[in-house]
Amino acid sequence: MSKDVIIACDFQSAAEVFDFLDLFPEEKPFLKIGMELFYAEGPQIVREIKTRGHRIFLDLKLHDIPNTVEKAMRVLSALDVDIVNVHAAGTRRMMEAARNGLTRPDGSRPLLIAVTQLTSTDEESLHRELLISESMDDTVMRYAENAAAAGLDGVVCSPLEAGKVHDRCGKSFLTVTPGVRFAEGDAGDQKRVTTPAEARELGSDYIVIGRPVTRSDDPLAAYRRCVKEFLG
Ligand code: C5P
Numbered sequence: 260m261s262k263d264v265i266i267a268c269d270f271q272s273a274a275e276v277f278d279f280l281d282l283f284p285e286e287k288p289f290l291k292i293g294m295e296l297f298y299a300e301g302p303q304i305v306r307e308i309k310t311r312g313h314r315i316f317l318d319l320k321l322h323d324i325p326n327t328v329e330k331a332m333r334v335l336s337a338l339d340v341d342i343v344n345v346h347a348a349g350t351r352r353m354m355e356a357a358r359n360g361l362t363r364p365d366g367s368r369p370l371l372i373a374v375t376q377l378t379s380t381d382e383e384s385l386h387r388e389l390l391i392s393e394s395m396d397d398t399v400m401r402y403a404e405n406a407a408a409a410g411l412d413g414v415v416c417s418p419l420e421a422g423k424v425h426d427r428c429g430k431s432f433l434t435v436t437p438g439v440r441f442a443e444g445d446a447g448d449q450k451r452v453t454t455p456a457e458a459r460e461l462g463s464d465y466i467v468i469g470r471p472v473t474r475s476d477d478p479l480a481a482y483r484r485c486v487k488e489f490l491g
Pocket of ligand 1: 267269293377378379415437438449467468471
């Protein structure tokens with residue numbers, strides 16, 4: 260799979276998503292659908308967006324016992340999505356089960372990536388609440404290595420971690436990176452941000468960008484700018 264820009268479709272209803280997608284007359288952007296939209300509209304929203312010709316990263320971050328995750332992945336495979344994900348904290352066995360669940364009659368399967376540590380978890384909660392004594396950086400890298408050992412295709416991480424993840428897990432191990440902002444843009448609640456061009460230089464394979472595109476006065480222009488900066 261080649262590098263690309265993924266738009267985070269953080270909308271609350273199908274109507275809002277379709278109004279947004281109508282702004283793209285030529286392109287068929289790669290889209291990320293998260294829990295909010297999926298739980299509001301159900302699997303049908305995925306099928307409808309697929310019918311329009313978009314690739315989809317279904318960001319549901321599964322985390323349960325291996326048997327349950329394997330069966331859930333079997334269901335998600337049938338939705339014909341392109342990327343799905345789990346929490347690496349579910350352990351290697353759970354990630355292997357997730358991978359086993361991804362089967363389709365034609366032999367294809369979605370890419371499977373892992374969330375390492377959520378960016379909302381800070382070092383303090385890592386040590387004091389979760390009782391993980393290692394540093395955030397070491398934890399993220401170890402989780403990435405666990406994901407690679409379990410046969411996953413990559414991880415969600417910061418563009419700032421992409422190079423190190425590639426060094427540890429191999430160049431073909433995908434880094435899917437949120438936290439992207441235009442140079443003059445407002446970072447909002449994202450703490451460690453990079454521009455699309457910086458993300459490219461740091462080795463990100465896919466950048467995930469939401470509000471700078473979805474809340475722009477001109478989403479099409481913002482998306483095209485992001486693609487141009489990231490893909491060169
Ligand atoms: O609007 P914004 O560009 O911040 O959207 C980024 C998207 O990536 C959101 O859907 C957010 O939930 C997701 N995400 C993130 N940081 C992570 C994992 C996912 O921002 N570590």
